[in-house]
Amino acid sequence: MDERVREHAAVLVDWSARVDPGDDVVISVAEDAHELAVAVAERLGEVGANVVTTYGSAELQRAYLQAHDGDFEAGDHEAALLSAADVYLRLGGGRNTAATADVESETRQAYSRARANIRDARMDTDWVSTVHPTRSLAQQAGMAYEAYQEFVYNAVLRDWEALAERMATVKALLDDGERVRIVKERDDQPRTDIQLSIADRTAVNSAASVAYDSHNLPSGEVFTAPADADGEVFFDVPMTISDRRVRDVRLVFEAGEVVDYEAAQGESVIESVLETDAGARRLGELGIGMNRGIDRVTDNILFDEKMGETAHLALGRAYDANLPDGESGNDSAVHVDLITDLSEASRIEVDGDVVQRNGVFYFEDGFEAAKRPD
Amino acid sequence: MDERVREHAAVLVDWSARVDPGDDVVISVAEDAHELAVAVAERLGEVGANVVTTYGSAELQRAYLQAHDGDFEAGDHEAALLSAADVYLRLGGGRNTAATADVESETRQAYSRARANIRDARMDTDWVSTVHPTRSLAQQAGMAYEAYQEFVYNAVLRDWEALAERMATVKALLDDGERVRIVKERDDQPRTDIQLSIADRTAVNSAASVAYDSHNLPSGEVFTAPADADGEVFFDVPMTISDRRVRDVRLVFEAGEVVDYEAAQGESVIESVLETDAGARRLGELGIGMNRGIDRVTDNILFDEKMGETAHLALGRAYDANLPDGESGNDSAVHVDLITDLSEASRIEVDGDVVQRNGVFYFEDGFEAAKRPD
Numbered sequence: 001m002d003e004r005v006r007e008h009a010a011v012l013v014d015w016s017a018r019v020d021p022g023d024d025v026v027i028s029v030a031e032d033a034h035e036l037a038v039a040v041a042e043r044l045g046e047v048g049a050n051v052v053t054t055y056g057s058a059e060l061q062r063a064y065l066q067a068h069d070g071d072f073e074a075g076d077h078e079a080a081l082l083s084a085a086d087v088y089l090r091l092g093g094g095r096n097t098a099a100t101a102d103v104e105s106e107t108r109q110a111y112s113r114a115r116a117n118i119r120d121a122r123m124d125t126d127w128v129s130t131v132h133p134t135r136s137l138a139q140q141a142g143m144a145y146e147a148y149q150e151f152v153y154n155a156v157l158r159d160w161e162a163l164a165e166r167m168a169t170v171k172a173l174l175d176d177g178e179r180v181r182i183v184k185e186r187d188d189q190p191r192t193d194i195q196l197s198i199a200d201r202t203a204v205n206s207a208a209s210v211a212y213d214s215h216n217l218p219s220g221e222v223f224t225a226p227a228d229a230d231g232e233v234f235f236d237v238p239m240t241i242s243d244r245r246v247r248d249v250r251l252v253f254e255a256g257e258v259v260d261y262e263a264a265q266g267e268s269v270i271e272s273v274l275e276t277d278a279g280a281r282r283l284g285e286l287g288i289g290m291n292r293g294i295d296r297v298t299d300n301i302l303f304d305e306k307m308g309e310t311a312h313l314a315l316g317r318a319y320d321a322n323l324p325d326g327e328s329g330n331d332s333a334v335h336v337d338l339i340t341d342l343s344e345a346s347r348i349e350v351d352g353d354v355v356q357r358n359g360v361f362y363f364e365d366g367f368e369a370a371k372r373p374d
Numbered sequence: 375m376d377e378r379v380r381e382h383a384a385v386l387v388d389w390s391a392r393v394d395p396g397d398d399v400v401i402s403v404a405e406d407a408h409e410l411a412v413a414v415a416e417r418l419g420e421v422g423a424n425v426v427t428t429y430g431s432a433e434l435q436r437a438y439l440q441a442h443d444g445d446f447e448a449g450d451h452e453a454a455l456l457s458a459a460d461v462y463l464r465l466g467g468g469r470n471t472a473a474t475a476d477v478e479s480e481t482r483q484a485y486s487r488a489r490a491n492i493r494d495a496r497m498d499t500d501w502v503s504t505v506h507p508t509r510s511l512a513q514q515a516g517m518a519y520e521a522y523q524e525f526v527y528n529a530v531l532r533d534w535e536a537l538a539e540r541m542a543t544v545k546a547l548l549d550d551g552e553r554v555r556i557v558k559e560r561d562d563q564p565r566t567d568i569q570l571s572i573a574d575r576t577a578v579n580s581a582a583s584v585a586y587d588s589h590n591l592p593s594g595e596v597f598t599a600p601a602d603a604d605g606e607v608f609f610d611v612p613m614t615i616s617d618r619r620v621r622d623v624r625l626v627f628e629a630g631e632v633v634d635y636e637a638a639q640g641e642s643v644i645e646s647v648l649e650t651d652a653g654a655r656r657l658g659e660l661g662i663g664m665n666r667g668i669d670r671v672t673d674n675i676l677f678d679e680k681m682g683e684t685a686h687l688a689l690g691r692a693y694d695a696n697l698p699d700g701e702s703g704n705d706s707a708v709h710v711d712l713i714t715d716l717s718e719a720s721r722i723e724v725d726g727d728v729v730q731r732n733g734v735f736y737f738e739d740g741f742e743a744a745k746r747p748d
Contacts, residue, residue: 024451029429031408041434045441050449055403055429060415067419075424077398080454 220291
């Protein structure tokens with residue numbers, strides 16, 4: 001076995017899920033995540049946890065969903081399994097990212113609605129989702145298999161403790177700050193200059209560990225929920241939204257709401273997102289990507305949005321974790337992330353102080369210029 | 375998908391497990407049983423059952439067992455899953471039948487002991503065990519892959535209703551009978567002539583369905599528990615016992631007990647079986663194989679012992695199903711089946727009537743000669 005697979009398993013079990021001896025752990029294994037599952041089982045054996053392994057096969061799910069009459073119910077046995085579980089580890093990595101492409105969205109939604117209690121039980125565990133680098137994911141990323149493996153392990157096998165500390169500094173900035181400004185002035189792009197109100201909002205230090213209320217491995221972002229937004233922003237990182245390619249989206253905000261939009265590709269996708277509901281025209285998230293192990297776009301939002309030296313804004317639903325207790329943020333049926341590269345000709349200001357320039361934070365080597373805006 | 379896979383799934387779900395709409399079903403999928411699992415999920419979707427799929431990977435289990443300190447405990451989550459399940463479908467078919475060969479037997483036993491409650495919960499469901507024909511099982515059988523697929527589907531895709539009826543006739547014979555005699559007189563073999571007392575014992579019609587208290591697909595045998603045995607028997611079907619090849623075993627019984635034994639190969643294996651405990655020298659089972667779809671030995675006891683025109687005797691533990699209520703039969707830590715081919719120069723008598731000659735029952739076409747012994 002590639003030693004990196006064992007290291008991945010150790011990060012997942014020890015850093016991310018914090019598994020203790022005697023914990024009842026569910027491992028969900030996608031079709032081609034076998035090797036990672038073996039390594040995770042080995043690590044859980046060393047820790048002395050109790051393991052049930054489920055088979056997270058998209059092909060199997062498609063067969064079930066297509067054959068069913070659509071009047072779904074949640075199995076008591078599945079609810080019992082998850083209610084009794086302490087930890088849930090999802091090992092993604094199937095054989096075909098389009099394996100369920102022909103399942104009608106009504107069917108998916110009916111299945112999902114019927115299983116709300118199962119999802120709730122899973123979310124009540126110390127759950128962590130990760131992926132094993134498979135050929136299918138390499139293909140989605142447009143990368144050779146070995147290069148994609150290298151990419152995934154660069155993203156996952158970080159010094160998480162050190163990164164969590166750096167991210168804590170950014171979280172403190174956002175928690176204390178009232179206003180974030182993002183400016184980018186590249187000659188070859190429409191200008192970005194947007195102001196976001198974040199007073200009273202709490203940032204999440206997403207350090208790929210349940211100890212930080214962060215449930216994805218890799219992670220590596222600090223995110224909060226803007227209350228208001230004004231200005232224009234150009235998203236130069238390409239995305240796939242609702243199975244369609246979207247490129248070079250430009251949004252204009254006034255009083256928190258999108259008042260103009262355009263895109264070089266997939267503009268109708270953006271249009272349909274914005275028309276979902278009132279909340280879809282407002283922002284639910286500002287995220288700052290800080291995982292420098294993720295150094296390229298791979299058309300997988302779990303990686304792309306964590307990319308170092310980027311920021312993302314999400315149209316739609318806000319996360320409760322960012323809000324004062326009992327308060328609810330922007331509500332919407334959607335949460336669509338759009339990413340902009342800040343590694344060149346860019347700066348992030350908090351309350352007028354430049355805290356990042358060209359992707360480099362003021363507390364990092366290579367940060368240039370005064371903290372005041374120029 | 376090969377249509378035979380779908381037919382296999384339909385036999386499993388409909389005939390064997392009798393799954394009803396709303397049943398909570400667990401499917402356990404071995405590493406290479408994916409295709410059968412997809413077909414089973416499809417059929418369960420059609421039926422409207424609720425499905426949890428577990429990953430029955432021998433490699434994963436080995437990794438866990440080898441890493442663990444040996445102080446195992448049963449997970450509450452696994453017990454909860456199985457206690458709430460109505461049906462458990464085990465789809466065997468791994469990648470390597472020797473995948474756990476280097477796990478110490480003490481470790482296996484400790485793991486098994488710690489999980490007795492989980493085994494009990496599983497046995498309380500309508501459980502059925504089957505195998506998907508994999509290259510690993512083809513290799514074990516010494517067969518080409520396509521030929522092995524053909525073999526498995528011949529064994530599984532039977533007219534089970536018709537076979538169950540024929541087996542019911544044999545069950546009635548054994549239930550009513552007091553004494554079975556098996557005789558084989560082939561020029562090239564030691565003689566077989568053994569008498570078995572079966573008065574008050576109940577035969578099981580093992581028709582590959584929970585409706586018959588039969589939990590393996592394929593099945594196709596009628597078995598009972600002899601109370602006494604006298605005579606000699608030659609087992610010409612080769613076997614693997616405790617990972618060692620055993621061939622041409624000859625046993626001599628007096629007053630129910632083995633008093634002499636020899637084997638052309640693996641005699642020391644037989645010796646160690648017989649020395650396990652007092653019960654290991656007595657018989658726990660007489661089985662009559664009636665699945666003519668199984669027409670060759672494949673070194674897999676689940677198939678071999680069901681082979682049409684054979685009989686098997688097991689040294690060791692008897693099954694409660696064969697005994698009057700509250701009575702317990704022969705007790706032993708072992709249950710080792712040995713098989714003899716009855717297709718030539720052979721007969722089975724019940725209370726003096728010849729009920730089978732050269733593998734053919736008196737109620738089948740091709741049965742020759744009077745019912746009285748000649």
